[in-house]
Amino acid sequence: MKYIDEFRDPQSVQRWLDRIRKRSTQPVRLMEFCGGHTHAIARFGLRRLLPASVQLLAGPGCPVCVTSSRDLDTALAIAQLPGVILTTFGDMLRVPGSQGSLERARAGGADVRMVYSTLDALAIARSNPHRDVVFLGIGFETTAPTVAAAAVQAGAERLANFSILSLHKLTPPAMRAILAAGEVRVSGIIGPGHVTTIIGADAWQFLPRDHHIPCAIAGFEPLDILQAIWALVDMIEGAAPDVRNTYSRSVRPAGNRVAQGLLERVFQTTDAEWRGLGTLARSGLVLREEFATLDAARRFCVQVGASREPAGCLCGQVLRGITAPPECPLFGKACRLEHPVGPCMVSGEGACAAYIQYGEA
Amino acid sequence: MPADVILLAHGSGGRLSHELIREVFLAHFGNALLNPQDDSAVFPIDLPAGARLALTTDSYVVRPIFFPGGDIGTLAVCGTVNDLAMVGARPLHLSAGFILEEGLSVQDLTRVTASMARAAADAGVAIVTGDTKVVERGSADGLFINTAGVGVVAPGLSISGSNVKPGDVILLSGPIGAHGMAVLSQREGLQFSFPLCSDCAPLNGLVAAMLAAKPNIHCLRDPTRGGLATTLNEIAGQSHVGIEVDEVAIPVPEGVRAACELLGLDPLYVANEGKLVAFVPPEASGAVLLAMRAHPLGREATAIGLVTAEGLGRVVLRTALGARRVLDMLSGAQLPRIC
Numbered sequence: 001m002k003y004i005d006e007f008r009d010p011q012s013v014q015r016w017l018d019r020i021r022k023r024s025t026q027p028v029r030l031m032e033f034c035g036g037h038t039h040a041i042a043r044f045g046l047r048r049l050l051p052a053s054v055q056l057l058a059g060p061g062c063p064v065c066v067t068s069s070r071d072l073d074t075a076l077a078i079a080q081l082p083g084v085i086l087t088t089f090g091d092m093l094r095v096p097g098s099q100g101s102l103e104r105a106r107a108g109g110a111d112v113r114m115v116y117s118t119l120d121a122l123a124i125a126r127s128n129p130h131r132d133v134v135f136l137g138i139g140f141e142t143t144a145p146t147v148a149a150a151a152v153q154a155g156a157e158r159l160a161n162f163s164i165l166s167l168h169k170l171t172p173p174a175m176r177a178i179l180a181a182g183e184v185r186v187s188g189i190i191g192p193g194h195v196t197t198i199i200g201a202d203a204w205q206f207l208p209r210d211h212h213i214p215c216a217i218a219g220f221e222p223l224d225i226l227q228a229i230w231a232l233v234d235m236i237e238g239a240a241p242d243v244r245n246t247y248s249r250s251v252r253p254a255g256n257r258v259a260q261g262l263l264e265r266v267f268q269t270t271d272a273e274w275r276g277l278g279t280l281a282r283s284g285l286v287l288r289e290e291f292a293t294l295d296a297a298r299r300f301c302v303q304v305g306a307s308r309e310p311a312g313c314l315c316g317q318v319l320r321g322i323t324a325p326p327e328c329p330l331f332g333k334a335c336r337l338e339h340p341v342g343p344c345m346v347s348g349e350g351a352c353a354a355y356i357q358y359g360e361a
Numbered sequence: 362m363p364a365d366v367i368l369l370a371h372g373s374g375g376r377l378s379h380e381l382i383r384e385v386f387l388a389h390f391g392n393a394l395l396n397p398q399d400d401s402a403v404f405p406i407d408l409p410a411g412a413r414l415a416l417t418t419d420s421y422v423v424r425p426i427f428f429p430g431g432d433i434g435t436l437a438v439c440g441t442v443n444d445l446a447m448v449g450a451r452p453l454h455l456s457a458g459f460i461l462e463e464g465l466s467v468q469d470l471t472r473v474t475a476s477m478a479r480a481a482a483d484a485g486v487a488i489v490t491g492d493t494k495v496v497e498r499g500s501a502d503g504l505f506i507n508t509a510g511v512g513v514v515a516p517g518l519s520i521s522g523s524n525v526k527p528g529d530v531i532l533l534s535g536p537i538g539a540h541g542m543a544v545l546s547q548r549e550g551l552q553f554s555f556p557l558c559s560d561c562a563p564l565n566g567l568v569a570a571m572l573a574a575k576p577n578i579h580c581l582r583d584p585t586r587g588g589l590a591t592t593l594n595e596i597a598g599q600s601h602v603g604i605e606v607d608e609v610a611i612p613v614p615e616g617v618r619a620a621c622e623l624l625g626l627d628p629l630y631v632a633n634e635g636k637l638v639a640f641v642p643p644e645a646s647g648a649v650l651l652a653m654r655a656h657p658l659g660r661e662a663t664a665i666g667l668v669t670a671e672g673l674g675r676v677v678l679r680t681a682l683g684a685r686r687v688l689d690m691l692s693g694a695q696l697p698r699i700c
């Protein structure tokens with residue numbers, strides 16, 4: 001398969017592993033921002049192929065995981081209002097909030113539907129004119145443009161029964177917060193390939209400039225990830241820290257201007273609460289005034305009580321990179337794939353799920 | 362003139378019920394045991410000494426009812442025939458129970474019934490008894506089918522998920538993932554530029570050929586829901602053995618791979634309806650593999666791994682890159698990624 005096979009070729013992988021081994025003279029700790037990378041690294045067994053000097057840390061790049069319990073409780077409350085159909089992406093269904101999960105709410109009678117695309121949510125709204133169809137929008141800069149497109153479309157169609165609960169978040173503020181907190185020593189960042197396709201590699205220039213650490217934007221195939229690791233090791237060993245784009249078949253320096261324009265048109269930034277990181281200034285996206293009628297947060301004024309994190313769950317620390325999943329006392333015991341306590345055990349991007357699903361053989 | 366949609370009256374036991382049975386079910390399934398329409402099918406059975414009966418049941422609730430390569434009817438027959446085949450039983454007869462939602466089109470029901478008749482003929486079994494209920498609109502999703510099947514296990518066979526031994530060779534009858542991706546793409550209206558077609562097929566003929574080659578097969582299993590990875594985990598647990606499979610050896614059709622890549626799914630967890638995994642003692646594996654390849658449903662059969670005495674209850678995958686990692690059982694549904 002084109003763009004897949006050549007990036008999984010075992011001989012090429014060996015060659016890049018050799019290059020990394022030869023270039024690496026000192027221990028490095030590299031954080032992969034994106035949960036998609038965490039899963040790819042585990043699924044392909046890359047951690048065990050890399051030299052011991054290269055340590056990989058999972059970062060906060062799992063949209064489901066960083067959604068706060070409070071936001072999740074709001075979504076649950078809206079889902080339980082009479083007449084509401086709540087639509088969202090699959091992973092979100094299983095995340096436990098303080099009051100259970102959307103999956104449980106569905107079993108209890110709430111009309112919660114998984115969609116593959118925001119366009120599916122629009123179609124549900126069209127075919128259910130007497131129901132309130134809410135799309136629960138989560139995700140980073142990667143998914144937010146598709147939600148923006150749905151908002152524009154709904155506006156154009158005057159689809160009065162459609163609204164969006166936007167929990168979208170921006171990735172650079174989270175990266176800044178983790179580095180500013182200084183809790184974790186990181187020598188380089190594996191930049192998120194899909195997010196950076198939208199925001200552009202230049203968006204990460206603050207890493208070498210303000211934090212003096214290199215960043216390599218990576219795709220999601222083994223060769224992509226190894227090339228990024230090599231670029232980081234190379235910069236750490238010699239060259240000045242910089243942003244290198246090793247995913248040039250998808251990522252441009254300035255990103256996707258059309259998607260950025262759409263985001264700009266529909267959303268404005270707001271302070272947002274992140275699980276594990278607290279409230280970060282201008283790190284969330286809410287609908288602009290022009291699209292206020294589509295804003296589910298304004299349409300349904302639900303009140304949620306005090307939210308609570310699951311007792312003993314270290315997801316917050318895992319998301320900050322200061323605790324590896326197996327170090328959590330609940331990991332593999334009370335918290336398992338079939339009975340997730342925290343969100344990192346739920347998601348296809350969650351670090352705990354990656355560690356347990358593709359565990360050390 | 363039969364109605365064009367199913368009405369509650371079709372389930373009343375009155376004239377409309379009889380018309381439906383006559384014009385749809387008997388018209389397609391008709392056979393000497395079913396035609397008398399008695400409360401039970403009554404048939405003699407000639408069991409050689411040491412032979413045993415196998416009895417199984419399964420309910421089918423697939424959405425959409427029709428998908429490329431089959432429909433709920435094909436599944437309802439093949440699924441139950443395959444459940445019998447997986448214990449080495451030669452399927453004899455099936456029952457079919459229908460739960461119809463008021464408003465279902467009679468044309469769709471007829472199409473499903475015709476598929477069942479075709480699949481039963483392919484498998485060499487007869488549908489000898491049945492039942493129909495109609496529920497109010499909204500109480501079911503169009504059409505649910507339950508089938509039960511009875512078959513004969515020849516003397517001397519001992520095929521079970523708890524019978525697998527270290528050293529057994531693991532054979533897979535062909536490429537995986539086609540059924541699950543065909544149903545998913547149809548359900549979600551996903552348009553791919555390549556065809557995705559269910560592999561739904563009755564496997565009793567293939568199993569008969571394998572048993573004729575070597576009767577000492579330890580275990581057979583069709584990797585349906587949860588896919589190959591889940592099946593391997595079930596057997597590792599049941600037999601308390603370790604299993605090691607080779608990623609490169611597991612055939613995945615190009616279209617399935619591409620669709621899975623796009624959606625963030627893993628073909629190892631995608632359902633199949635016309636494939637089987639066999640655990641065979643090493644000395645028998647060559648002959649069984651040859652027999653599989655000589656059968657139309659096993660042409661692409663291949664050895665994918667070995668049973669070990671280490672890592673009991675666990676499945677290990679040797680990745681294409683030479684790393685070894687756990688291949689875990691699926692928890693909940695496989696969901697497309699967000700990021």
